[in-house]
Amino acid sequence: MILSPGATIGILGSGQLGRMLAMAALKVGLRTHIFAPEEAAPAYDAAAARTVAAFDDEEALASFAKSADVVTYEFENVPTSTVEFLAERVAVRPGARALALTQDRLTEKTFLRDLGLKVAPFVGVEDAGALVRAVAELGRPAILKTRRFGYDGKGQSLIREGSNVAAVHRTLGSAPMILEGFVAFEREASVVAARSLEGEIAAYDFCENEHERHILARTRAPARVSAETAAEAKRIAASVLEALDYVGVLAVEMFVTRDRHGREALIVNEIAPRVHNSGHWTLEGAQTSQFEQHIRAIAGWPLWATTRRGRVEMHNLIGEDAEDWRDILAQPDLGLHLYGKLEIRPDRKMGHVTRIFPESAAPE
């Protein structure tokens, strides 16, 4: 199904990613309909229609499916059953498979490894006893994570030398978990890339990310790595897109490490089956934003150029950072984006700021 101007894109989820997707749809003459449980949320103000309902409200979902020409999602914790229910009624892009895969860290890591990509060593952990064996196998430090529903560092805990393994296990509850070997990385980085309905692939330049308290704080594009590593990162993203027969934008998060010969090596950390915070720099920093690229892909349209406009830095405005909006507005080189969230809360992503430098300018 190829959308024509005037068609409606249904979006599951009402956060800032949905808001920016809706804005990109407006640019090219498409309508959006947001489906989410929240009464008030960033995406609603940018959409032509909204349905406020639970993700298991089948009546609301059926009506939503009827209103939309294609459905997409803006976050990966939408229940798979919701997407499966919709997929029987309307095209859902990307589909349920990418969603199911990335909702479970064990399935995701297994998929990546089976694809021939380098990942940190990992072991599935069913209970405290299994964790003791897993720690013995992978060594310390290692990171224990719940298999499902983790984001921004939630649902994970570091097991160090001397940590009480059983106690760490208890802090994460009784859900199935995964233990991952610790990666001593030089940088965290990611590739945001898109695949069209016809199988065309377009990747943005490899960018590097700094996290603070497990939340993305800054992205800079391009990443400060060799040209070979940057090209390899794009090849990795392409292989993931192909393997999933994916339609839309996804992000592949990676670690840049050094092998024992001192050469850069990439370890794949995780996949986000959606537009991604580490791609926000593309709004000003690339010829096409990740949001328009996703809209084009799920509309069945050709992708557009990912050409970067200079060296780009993106800073998230988290919590009280957003109180600096007046200072940011007054700076001639800072592009301000605010998500329309009325209440400032700690660790809440309120907006972001982009700065573009000439390509030749030396990094700080």
Place this chain on the structure above:
Amino acid sequence: MILSPGATIGILGSGQLGRMLAMAALKVGLRTHIFAPEEAAPAYDAAAARTVAAFDDEEALASFAKSADVVTYEFENVPTSTVEFLAERVAVRPGARALALTQDRLTEKTFLRDLGLKVAPFVGVEDAGALVRAVAELGRPAILKTRRFGYDGKGQSLIREGSNVAAVHRTLGSAPMILEGFVAFEREASVVAARSLEGEIAAYDFCENEHERHILARTRAPARVSAETAAEAKRIAASVLEALDYVGVLAVEMFVTRDRHGREALIVNEIAPRVHNSGHWTLEGAQTSQFEQHIRAIAGWPLWATTRRGRVEMHNLIGEDAEDWRDILAQPDLGLHLYGKLEIRPDRKMGHVTRIFPESAAPE
């Protein structure tokens, strides 16, 4: 009044300019409320709220004023009485004066001439007899225009050698008119510029416009004129902004002519007290779009850089041009904007396309 993020901007008018203003407001965390008589229109899909009511519905206007922190307008044929009614209740930017002035071609031309700017010779025409005297005074060819409610060439007629003056007068009806001397111009061009609440002024580069059947077809920035002429054009725009104590974006349309020594000279044609079709190139072609600039100005915020990104061409998609959307989407260098108008009609502005060339590329 300086707006904070989360504040609401009321917009009078529901066309594509309102739509693109609403999108710019979304970017910086502001809400919009559209007030217009149309049941369906481009701006609604991009706005958080809408009021569908007549411009003289005082109850609806009063409620609209209460909902908004500042009000603006996206087209100049909003009744002055509407803006005056609102201005007693909420800040309206730009105010009623710029609106009233530009609604009447005679007042507008007189204002420009009194400001010391060069305009075509003009005479007010009350009836057919006055028209005969005016034609004798200005010579032929000359253009007869209704003083009010003209746009895209509507409400005007050329008086040539041999034209039956009385017959031409009858075609335009009985409204007050203005006769303007014909300007043999080399190019049509315009400056889009903004003035902030604090009086700061930022002008985009002088750009040239080609009209087809009186409708803007193409804009290219920068205009192919001397650096002196380009600078003079910006000075003219600044003098208009200052004289009107204006807040927001306006466009000044000019003719580029040659004086008898062969030097370029500028003749001011008209003012549009709003964002303008000849500024659409700024969406991709400048650091700040005219839409974000207008939002910043009326929010009481500082203006942002107008820096141009290369040589830019903008083509309007008029009527059936919009049927080419598939071809346009497939071209890697064409930025597509569609306004969400479901019905294609002749002479209807359906969208536009932007292309950016490196600054050094030779014009076609």
